[in-house]
Structures are given as structure tokens and as C-alpha cells.
Amino acid sequence: MRNWLGPLAFGLIVAAATAYVAIWAIPYALMNVAIERLGQGGVNTMSYGNLATPQRQPVVRPSPDLAYSSCPYDLSDGPIAIDVAPVPGRYSSLSIFDAATDVIFVRNDVEAGGKPFRIIVARAGQAVPKGAEVVRTNQDHGIALIRLLLKEPAEIGGLDAIRRQSSCGTVTKLK
Amino acid sequence: MKSWHRYAITLVGGIAVGLGAAWAITGGGLSGGAIVNGPWTTSLGFGTKATDPVTRAAVARAGLLALPAKETVYWSAKTDAAGAPLDGNCRYSLSGTPLDARWWSVTIYDEAGYLVANPANSWSVNGANVALDAKGEWRVTIAPTRLAEGAWLPGTKGQPFHLTLRMYNPGKAFRANPAKAVLPQIVKEGC
Numbered sequence: 307m308r309n310w311l312g313p314l315a316f317g318l319i320v321a322a323a324t325a326y327v328a329i330w331a332i333p334y335a336l337m338n339v340a341i342e343r344l345g346q347g348g349v350n351t352m353s354y355g356n357l358a359t360p361q362r363q364p365v366v367r368p369s370p371d372l373a374y375s376s377c378p379y380d381l382s383d384g385p386i387a388i389d390v391a392p393v394p395g396r397y398s399s400l401s402i403f404d405a406a407t408d409v410i411f412v413r414n415d416v417e418a419g420g421k422p423f424r425i426i427v428a429r430a431g432q433a434v435p436k437g438a439e440v441v442r443t444n445q446d447h448g449i450a451l452i453r454l455l456l457k458e459p460a461e462i463g464g465l466d467a468i469r470r471q472s473s474c475g476t477v478t479k480l481k
Numbered sequence: 482m483k484s485w486h487r488y489a490i491t492l493v494g495g496i497a498v499g500l501g502a503a504w505a506i507t508g509g510g511l512s513g514g515a516i517v518n519g520p521w522t523t524s525l526g527f528g529t530k531a532t533d534p535v536t537r538a539a540v541a542r543a544g545l546l547a548l549p550a551k552e553t554v555y556w557s558a559k560t561d562a563a564g565a566p567l568d569g570n571c572r573y574s575l576s577g578t579p580l581d582a583r584w585w586s587v588t589i590y591d592e593a594g595y596l597v598a599n600p601a602n603s604w605s606v607n608g609a610n611v612a613l614d615a616k617g618e619w620r621v622t623i624a625p626t627r628l629a630e631g632a633w634l635p636g637t638k639g640q641p642f643h644l645t646l647r648m649y650n651p652g653k654a655f656r657a658n659p660a661k662a663v664l665p666q667i668v669k670e671g672c
Contacts, residue, residue: 310487317491317498324499325506332507332538336545360598365545367594367645370604371586397584397649401548407541412552414650416583451546455584455649457609459602 333407340365341449345378350386352377352452352474354466357459373462375452377474382446384477385428387438390452391471392420397455402427405445426477435477450474507538520558521646521664525550543594554582554659556646561667567643569636571672572624575606575644577665578617581655582648584608587665589623589634590643597642599635601627606634622670 343364347353354375358368368374379386390400392415399414402425411425426438427450434440454469456462516523524536540547547555560566561573575587586607591597596604611619611632621632623642636642646665648655655662 309482309484313484313487313491316488317495320492320495321499321502324496325502326499328500328503329507329534329538332503333541336541340545358596359602360596363595366542367544367588367590368596369586369588369647370596371588371607399548399552401546401552403546407537407545409549412548414552416650449546453548457607 334405337403337405337407337447337449341378341447344376344449349378349380350474350476352388352472354470357456357462369453370459371456373454373456373465373469375454375469375472377450379427379448379450379474380446381427381429381432381443385426385432385434385440386450386474387435387477388425388427388450388474389422389472390418390425391422391468392418393454393465393468394420396465397453399453400425400450401453402441402443402450403448404443405447410443410448411441422471428477435479503538506535507542516660518556518660518662518664520560520562520564520667521556522558523554523556523659525554525659550651550656552650554648554651554655556648556664558644558646558667561669563669565669566641567667568672569625569640569642570638571636572622572670573636574620574668574670575623575634575665576618576620576668578663579608579613579619580648580664581652581662582608583650585646585648587621587634588645588647589636590645591637592641592643594643597637597640599637601633601635603633603635606632 344353352375356362357373358370377388388400392398397415399412401409402411404410426434426440428434428440428442430442452472454465516525544555586605588605606621611621613619621634622628623634623636625636625638627633
């Protein structure tokens, strides 16, 4: 039995270290899965998702009352620009999540004064257009998400054209 | 048995135990939060930089891409007012007054947090589609079969369920004391 004391102590240390690393890694792993699932339409471009149903649930606890538009992003080739067009009198919000799932930016339609706005997402040190509103992040990957509330699912028919005015893309001009 | 055999066994065992522990520790879901109000629980720390690694991992598992509390408060209920687990075989009255938020909704999920197919293609009620009675209250029945009258949110026979209450842009009074806010009642009427 004494022969096992050393190995058992080693096993406990391994278990503690594994748990620590796994807990740290879980958000990154799940974010990667979400980027993969939401990024079917491509990275650095806005996908206007269909409403959540039992057949379409790209993330856990999707709200059937929301029209989600998502832009999985990758800043390794430069910053991205997100243009948001709020729908008058209707809750909508832009939220930006980094690779660790932390929220790095949120603005809703009221805070935006009901007006369209543009946000540049960039890594530290990346050149950005002059005068632009910039959100800096330490990570290349993440997801920008626009939520638009619907009173009834059928409303999406009338609101889809407006939500498609919101877009996302790589910044090509710095002026 | 050679010494390195023992170390190899405990190495594999240690990794397995560590992974299992990480999964168990982060499985508290949205109800792992600190604020309790009847059957509803929440944490106001979601979606911020300040959350600790365990909370962050738990939220990523239970509500990935959740908004911070200033924007949306997510309440989770796994039991009725009496503390019994929510059961898809039973009939519940879900009722309340309009909530102190710009918008609110209650959504029914399975235990893992996913929508389940139902004949009405309906998974939620919200502040814009519930009718208020003379007292200014709304009422929805959660049951596996359609009712003769009144608003219906389908449960699924043979399956437990969870409810998520979302409050978008909650009011100042609510944010000052969420534990004492008036939230919807979940009362079992029969099985």
C-alpha cells in the first residue's frame, strides 16, 4: 500500500490541475462551438438567423421572442465594422462577446437614441478609421450579436428587411 | 506492478476525476446565482468581466451569449411555488402583474435548456401578448394538452421542464431589490 502513496498524491495534483485548466477552458471551447454554428454564413459577415425552433437552436436557451443576427468575427487580418440599424420603438441591442464569452460592449436602441450607429472592433494597436467609435479587445475571435424583440413570431416577415440593414464586415478604408 | 505503472494509473485517474469535477462544479446553471425570489433564481454577475472562472464557465454552459444584468436579468425556475420540480405531466397556473421592465418574457425549456416540439409551436409568453384581466393580472396555463379557453403554454408529457424569465431593461426599483420584486407565480393545479 505504501507503494501507492506517491502515485495517489500525484493523482490528486493531476486531478486539481486538470479541473482548474478545464474550468478555465470551458468558455473558450463553447465559444468556438458557437462561432462554428453561427458562422455558417461566414466570418466577419452578418447572418440573419431564422427564429429559434426545436429544429434550430444554435446555442442553449435561445429565446423564441428574439430575431438574432450574428457576426462571428476574426480580427487577425484587421478590425471589423458593425453597422446597426435599430427598428423604431422596438427593443434591439448590439452585444459583443470575446473568445472567453465576456461581454465587451452592449448598446440598446434607446441608448442609441433610436439612430443607426457604427462600432469598430479592433485589437490593441490595430489602426482604425479616424473619429470612429472603437471597442478594443485582447482576443481575435468572438461574436457580435444583434437582438430584435418580436411581439409575435409572425412579425419577422415585416421586420426582416429593416434588420437586414444591419451589417458587419472587415474595415477596408481607414479614412 | 512497477512504480511507473502506478503513476500511469493515477495520471489517467487524476485526469478523469479532474474533468468530472470541472463538469460538476460548472453545472450549477443559471440557478447557481446568489439571488433567490420564490422559485426564481438569478445572478446579477452574468456577462461581465468581473465574473469568476467558475461562474463564467457555468454561464457559458447554461446561457452562452447572455447579456449583463443592466440590459437583461435572466431568472430561472426549476420548481413550483411549493418547491416541487416542474413536471410536464402536470397543469400549472403561471400568473402575475406586468413586470418592472421594458419588456419581459417567460420561456419553457427542457432540463438541458432547449425548446421541445409541441403542437402549438409556442414556447413563450411575453408582456405584449398576454391579456390583462380586470385586476390588471395575466394568467397562462402550462399543461400538456390544450385548454378549452385561456392562454396555453404547452408542457411535454413525461418530461420535466424549466422556465426562464427574461426582463429586458429592468426598472430602477427592481434593480434596487430584485430579491423582493414581484415575480410571476407558478402554482400547480393538478397532474
